[in-house]
Amino acid sequence: MNLTNQHTYITASVTIRPHAVRKNGEETWKSNGEADFLRALYDQYAGNYPKYHKMDALSKLGWLGTEILLQNTLPADKYAAGDVGIILANSSSSQDTDERYFDTVSDIASPALFVYTLPNIVIGEISIRHKLKGENSFFIFDKFDTAFIATYVQTLFDSNTVQACICGWVEQYGSHYDGALFLVEKEPGTLHTPFNGDTLNKLYQI
């Protein structure tokens, strides 16, 4: 494999948590105590996508995070479908849905739950929505290992596997939600934020 060092930048970022959403570090949504914060975000940032309601909570988190991340910067407008990668990670895998599915097995197993009993299904939902077909992987870590993700994604750029990449952390179990998504490109965009583990971590901690 021929590797060439490519300059890469975080051109958009979003953190999505039950109390607030931040886009590029700025708070763009704050909870008013909604019972279903994902539904509130769907109504504000998305809508008119009926399949959303069939997704499990993990997919809703990643799908909504990507909707917010890609507002006004749709990769499909700039890149070929196969040139945009998606690299995500979390710590609970799909355990929340696994347990919900297991609860149905004693009666009649739910097909709709079964199809979400893998964590990388969220990548499929994002890919369908944005017509992306690039390299993708889903990793399971104890916590968001920003150094690993940065190294892995940078290798995809250096090997010319991707021209842009959505990466980040989509953790959900029960009522715990913690999403952080980043768009990485070769041009600095308006943020001029170099892509590396430290900048990922800084934006994640905001």
Add this chain to the structure above:
Amino acid sequence: MEKLMQDLKEQIIKQLNLQELTPADIGDDQSLFKDGLGLDSIDALELIVLLQQNYNIRIANPEDGPKIFASVRTMAEFITANQKS
């Protein structure tokens, strides 16, 4: 039959999480798949579960599925013909 079709529409919306639809949005003879309501193969499995859970009806021959699930009316006719009294 009218009452059964109304019940089915409500059950389909609930079972398939069609939260942006109301029963009035589903026509009695509207196709449930493809250009109609746009349901997919996983939805078809959920409809089989719906029949089993709500009406205690199992579909003996899977090849009958497309005819049974063509529309709300065909589902209601199948239930009426197969429900034990």
